[in-house]
Amino acid sequence: MAEPLIRAEKLVKRFGPFTALNGIDLEIYRGEVHALLGDNGAGKSTLIKVLAGVHQPTEGQLYVEGKPVTFQSPRDATEAGIGTVYQDLALNPLMSVTRNFFMGRELTTGPQPFGLLKMDEMDRITHDEMVKIGIDISDPGQAVGTMSGGQRQTLAIARAIHFGAKVLILDEPTSALGQKQQMEVLKTIARVRARGDIAIIFITHNEVHSNLVADRFTFLALGEVIGKGTKEELKGKDIRHLMAGGVEMADLEQEIAAI
Template sequence: MSPEPTPLIELAGVGKHYGPVRALDGVDLDVRAGQITCVLGDNGAGKSTLIKIIAGLHGHDAGTLRIDGEERRLGSPREALDLGIATVYQDLAVVPLMPVWRNFFLGSEPTTGRGPFRRLDTAAMRETTRSALLRMGIDLRDVDQPIGTLSGGERQCVAIARAVHFGAKVLVLDEPTAALGVKQSGVVLKYVAAARDAGLGVVLITHNPHHAYLVGDRFVLLKRGAMAASHTRDAVTLDELTTQMAGGSELDDLRHELARDPGK
C-alpha cells in the first residue's frame, strides 16, 4: 500500500490571538489534492481568521503551517497566491461595471506590442475567458456583459474558473452559497466539485452542513475559535454533522426550555 501523498496545506495546532482575544486555538487541518475540506461554524467560530491565515493576510501565532510539506509563515496574499493558494471571498472583489473578461484578468492582464505601442490584448482576453469558462462547463451568453449583471451564483462560478485557469493548487471559498437561493447554490456547488475533479484541493467555508455534506470529503467544525470536531466523510452522517453543528446538547436544552407546558 503506497503512502498517502503529502497534503497541499497542513495546519497543526495553529492559533491566532489579537491582544487578549483568542480568535483561533489549536486548529488542525489537512487540504489534499482532489478533495474538499469543509470548515463549518457559526458566526464568531473562527472561520474568517482561519481564511486570513491560509490566504496570507495574517500570520499565525502558534502551531505549524506547512505548504507542500514545507513549514512556512505567509507574509502576504501575494505570497500565498504565488504558492498556488487562491482565495475567493464572499464579496468577490469584482468591478461590477467592467465586462466579465476584464474581471477575469483583473491584475493579470496580458499585453501585445512593444514599448510605446504596448496595449492590452483584449482579443486574447475575451477568447481565453470564454474558453476557460467553457472548460468548467460555464456557458455565458456574452463575456462582454458587465459582471454586475450576472447572478450571484454566476459570479461565484466565474471566480472559481478564474482560480483554476491561473493555476491555483488550493482554492479557498468563503461562504460561496451564503446569499444564494437553492437553485443558485446547487450551481455553485457543482463548480466547486468541478474544481475538485480538476485536481485542486478545496477549502469550503460554510455554516450550512447540508451544502457541506453534498460535496465534502473532510469536515472540521469550529466553535469559539477551537476545534469542536473533525471527521472524514465515511465517519459521519449528515444528521450527526447537523446535530454537532447546531450544538448537540445545547440544542436539546433549548428545546426543553421552549417546550410548552401542557398543563397551562
C-alpha cells in the same frame, strides 16, 4: 496516506487578549472538497485568513506540500497556490467578463508599458476557462453586472484557477444567494472537484450543502476543532450536534419548551 497539500499545526491566533484560534490542526488534501463548519464566531474566517496570508498566526506552523511556510501577505499565499474567493468576489460590475478575468494581469503585445491589449486572446481564454467549469457565456465582452450571482462566483473561481490556485478558499459562497443560485455554486464546486487536481475549502453554515459536495469535514467551535473526518469516518456521529458547536439539542429543546 498522502502528504496533505496544506497542513496547519497547532495554530493559535490572538487579537489582544482574545484568543480566536486555540491550537488548530487542519489537513487539506489534493483534489478534495473540505467543508469548514461551525457557528458564527467559531473562528472559520480567522482560520482561512491565516491560510490566505491576511493574518499571521500568533503560534503554530503552516506547511504547503510538507514544507514549512510563512506568509507575510496575501501575495505570498497566492504565490504558494492558495486562492481566496471572498464574498464580495472583487469584481467590477461595470467592466466586461474578460476585463474582470484578467484584472491587473492583462495580456499585451508590443513595448511595455504601453502595449496593446490582446483582446481576442483574452476573450478566448476567458470563454474557455468558464466553459470548463460549466458556464458558456456567449459574449465575454458583456458587463459582469449582467451576470447572475452564481455566474459571478464561477467567474471568480475560474479566474483563481487560471492564475494558479491549487487550493481555493470559498468563504460562505452560498450564504448571500437564493436557492437556485446556491445550486449553481454547488454545481461549480462539484465540477472543480471533478478535475481532481484542485482542493476546495468550503466554508458554510449549511449542513445540507456541505453534505452534497464535501469529502472531508472539520468542525470548529470557539476557536477549537471539535470534530473532523471524511464522510465515512463521520458516519454515525451526530453532525447536527457538531454543527451546533457541541450544544446538546435535547438540552436546547427542554430549555425552549420551558419558556
